[in-house]
Amino acid sequence: MTRRKDLAYCRIVRDGRVLFLRRAPGVFLAGRWELPGGTVEPGEPFEETAVREVAEETGLSVRVTGELSRDSWPDVAGRALEIHAFFYTAEENGEGDVVLNPGEHDDFAWLTPAEAADVDMAAHFRRLPAY
Template sequence: MAPQAEKHLAYTWVPRGGTVLFLRRHPENFLGGKWELPGGTVEPGEPPERTAVRETAEEAGLTITVTGERSRHTWRDVTGRDLLVHAIVYQGTESGLAGDVTLSPGEHDEFAWLTPERAAALDLLPHIRETLAAARPGSARGGSPA
């Protein structure tokens, strides 16, 4: 029996002034219009923490440092492929001065800095909604910058 095919994703929870960065997927892309955190596919041989840093730079133009792990998620591929998807959401901190968000053309069409409470009203990807539900205002994991 062949081993189950797997895909690994890494995302970053980037806080700023009591808010968190959310990106809206471009409408012409897979799951277009859904909101997510900066993140993407872990490349072969790449540590997931490095993926989170790379994807945040590519998708939002921000330089971050991973400071911890917020959540882990696993689900079957939503398109029906025989694929198991694993995602890790990391806590990130902007490195140096807070920069301007610069979206990657064609990947995302909007961004917003929102409190977890306001973000709950967005059309979020399920694993991002689960991460958001675990956030508690005022806690170490609640979206307030360190």
């Protein structure tokens, strides 16, 4: 039986640039860039997951402003797992400094879509409309 895993991410734009985080060494997909986000907890609304994960991973406070996209794919590690990702647009509640959780990410960058096209990221982020 195939299990399901839900993920929720936020696209945060500041001065025309999107916030990306680089996965830390030793974690799944280490070295790849991604939007802030993560796993939906049982019973947690997807939008709340996105806001919580942004706070945990970056220290930023955001509010969801809309849904950007949805995507699904089989687990890249070959497990009997189907991934469902929900991507939201978000605005900051005041402009703060990014403070990374070093257990998950080791760098961040505010990138234009052209700059983002040149970094290593998972396919589900590449499929997003204009990041």
